[in-house]
Amino acid sequence: MTPQFNERVTALQVPGTRQFANKVSTYSNGINLTLGQSGFDAPDFIRQAMTDAIDRGQLRYTHNKGLIELRTAITDYTAARFNVNYNPETEVLVTNGGSEAIDSIFRTILNAGDEVIIPAPAYAGYEPIIHLLGARTVFVDTTETNFVPTAERIAAAMTPQTKAILFNYPTNPTGTTLSTEAIQELVQLLKDKDIFIITDEIYSENVYEGQHHSFIEYAEVRDQLFYINGLSKSHAITGARIGYVLAPEAAIDEVTKVHLYNTICAATPSQYGALAALTHPDSRQLISDMNHAYIERRDYLYDRLRQMGLPVELPTGAFYILPNISAYNTDSFQFATDLLEAEQVAVVPGAAFTAYGEGYIRLSFASTMEEIVEGCNRLERFLHVYQK
16 A cells, blocks of 8 residues: 555645746746845845854754743844834744744644634745644735725634634735734734634834834733734845744743744754844844835836736835736736746736736735836836637
8 A cells, every 4th residue: 555645735835926936947037026035135144143152163953942031032133123022031932934933833722623824915924834733724805905904804703713813913924014003903803712723924123114013012802912023024034934923921830831842942053043033133224125125126016016007005004015916917816827828927926816816916016126117127028919
């Protein structure tokens, strides 16, 4: 007999983001507008901190929760940013990127049959983990509310099986941010409910209109809350794989069990790089400079898409834009495939972000301005001749 793989694993598919990123790499003249990866190089002070750690021989395990210096820097940053205090000894866990944080939290809280509510369109990395655990995803449509979840629609999705609700703002793939009023409305709904709140704020430094607000600011939900963040997007170090979780001590203790059996600890040189990212005096200016460039790219892309006649919302955070292409083809995978084959431009089909993303495509403006300009030129040329 041939041994069988886990049927939940064999049911998984490579996400649309990676499918099209991989395909465009085969074209010598390809334009890749798919990945959420900064076109900027990691700053010298982060790279130097990592190489210094290697030169000092700091290649052994750290504490499972991460270097205490790094955990302290995280809590200091959080206190300064949100005026909330977490204990670096007991309420912080450093993870291998935000992705491992998401995986470890879900594996900590979910049993088979549990439900997780997620506003949609949604990042493609959440649902597969939930399904691997035998749990169920309940998506809440935000396409009719400017991609902002309402308390009314969230409440309608709740059942006795609801174990958690996950928010990701600023959002991948829409670039939407949440106002204080929207968060307050959701906090009032969820406080005192026997439901975990997971907030993935990996794009919290990439906010272009107003100021970023977080569920972490509300003491009423602290005992329910897992706060996820990291340095991949804010400091252009996706490959360093540093994320972190803030939560009450009892919750961190449980998540740490999963984390340590999975990875033991985050890579030690990367942790020293993250420490530099959070404490170096040039760090805030670095983020400001990158955001200035993202705004320029966003505005250019938004204007060009509107000139092409594609309905689109202005992103206020992250570095993605989600135009509606349903007038040309309601099958976004087919549209993206045709665009790639005709013009060697890779975008992500909206259907990769749940059924509520169908009829849209996602473009990343983390790419260089040169790539964005040429990608727009090719997309516009494609639309002039495209038939359904």
